[in-house]
Amino acid sequence: MDTGNTAWLLISAALVLLMTPGLAFFYGGMVRTKSVLNMLMMSIGAMAVVGVLWMVFGYSMAFGNDVGGGLLGNPGEFFGLKGLLLPEAKSGTAPATAFVAFQAMFAIITVALISGAIADRTKFGSWLVFAGLWATIVYFPVAHWVFAFDATDGSTVGGWIANKLKALDFAGGTAVHINAGAAALALALVLGKRRGWPKERMKPHNLPFVMLGAGLLWFGWFGFNAGSALAANNIAGVAFINTLGATCAAMLGWLLIERIRDGKATTLGGASGIVAGLVAITPACAYVGVWGALAIGLIAGALCALAVGLKYKFGYDDSLDVVGVHLVGGLVGTLLIGLFGTTSVNPASVDGLFYGGGATQLGKQAVGAFAVLGYSLVATLIIGFLIKVTIGFRVDDESEVTGVDETEHAESAYEFSDVRGGGSPIGRNADKIASKIPASASKEG
Template structure:
């Protein structure tokens, strides 16, 4: 074991954990005041639910002995054999540390989905869906890419979760929007954020935590971690600018919500590429990512689905762009793999196949899970409860006492 690596990943795991409360603030500020607690609760509860699922069964399904390239075995069920000694995919870290670092990814990913169905889902069925989704979608995707499964064996590059985290949550978000339908008043009355300073605070926490997300995925305190740290920051900065420029041209104003959304779009886009590209490539990925994700958010108006807090447009579209951009900009001197611009067009083709497979699997299974939970329990709140707000109807609380 390496003491420096261990200390570094301990800190990175804590940073990734902090992202989920940051996401709670980011989403809650964009909701209406009557739904601020309900929206925040969707993220906060995952700190409990997803952690328990992960340590009981999720980790072993993701990182247990490979079974046909599709799923991990039950070697680590209930964390059996996961201790303080080096183990799992790493030889330099305690096995428990690798497990808990990956746990924080499993916590935030289903929390990302919740932005799509904010303000209209019942709490109990949401929790049940999240448990099922972690078992049947997240854990297999994690195994395919990082646990010895077929996608990683094919050569798909995903440094920190473009497919595992962002495309999977974006595909599930689209399924959620289609199954639950639109909010009352969507497209006919103003539905505006109630507290943008809260959203900006959440975005700042996400940006901060993302350094643990991406740099920590090097799994060592080394040059690869430093490169991932720099590319992460550069891409976020460039995407913030890219979003605001397009927003100004299209909307006539550069907004604070646009700045927050643009930064997150850049963080999403660079996630699969962070350990494979140079800082200048990250600049291009972020700049294009900000513009592309702005367009992705507009898709819901064009096609009429209600993705409440723009999960599809930012995480789905941004993750897709990032995965493809990895196949374009990857250079061997950074991460040991070359992309299109370095003379290896085959990598872009592999990235494309991984994108198609991720969207197809995650959307299909998520759609089925939503349908099953809806049939058994009923996903959507009543019209009266939706009108009164989820804070009162689902939690018997109010975010503000005015």
């Protein structure tokens, strides 16, 4: 056991958990006033459902010994985390429990990411059912494909993308972002458009919330990426620095596109550019050098800024641009490893096309990325449709007009009281105060 590695892994797990409340604020600020609580609860609800499933059988499905040709880990091997809480249970140079906790946070936020595509119109109970089914059928198997590596002594067999295809994904470009982005597209198609979209402008109700959420995501993402080194070492430092640089470049890329296209650089664009850069550098953060990271960020920021407009062209209502940011950003980062990858920063990397390595790795990256995209899209369409025709997935028209906060949670985020009838001392005494104001003062305003 290495206490330094253990401490870093536990801290990183806590940082990644913070990302889900950060995502809740990011999404919550972008919806209308009448939907903000529901948006927050969809992220927090994912924490509850996925957290329980992960401890019961999710970890075992993702990291248990393979039972299906690289497609699935043994669900019963670590059922209820059997044997993993013992002092001698290890994962590398850290306790097994630290790795279990770290990977749990990935599972939680992947499910939460999907919720942004179906804002303003979703039944909360149906969302929780979906979260459990999708995590079980889609995320846990895909995590096995990408993150479960064969043991060096041959005692454990892992997933096909990591070990047979050997596509590179350091921290989750495929398993998290492409996976969630494809699922978001599928659910947007299953639930259909919001009432009034796209004719009605549905502006973010709280841009400070959006920027706060982006800041929390960025902070937590250092644990997401650098923590994936699973050690306090130079690789973690490389991932940390590249995460910083790519995100900065992506924000500039997004704002540049906005300035050219719309004439203004917006707060929403800045926050969205931050997330686009974080998404794109996730798979590549420990496999590219500084110039590669900056290029990936700049390209992702510009392409994602353009991609969010695709929903108007093709007519799918992805409420908060999960497809444009996470699916497109994840594809950009995953594929560009095949161009910018370099063994000079990490022997476990490959030399991409721009570093004399040819196009072989680019092909492997494409196969891995589109395999996850296709599986997630089809599986989510099936899960979403089954929920739709059984318990119902979308609220009725009246509830959507009233607002899902009130109809789904019997609450509202903000209480707007009449000045004369409000609960404040000034509101209760408004008539008395007004009667004492001199007429001359009233006339003067």
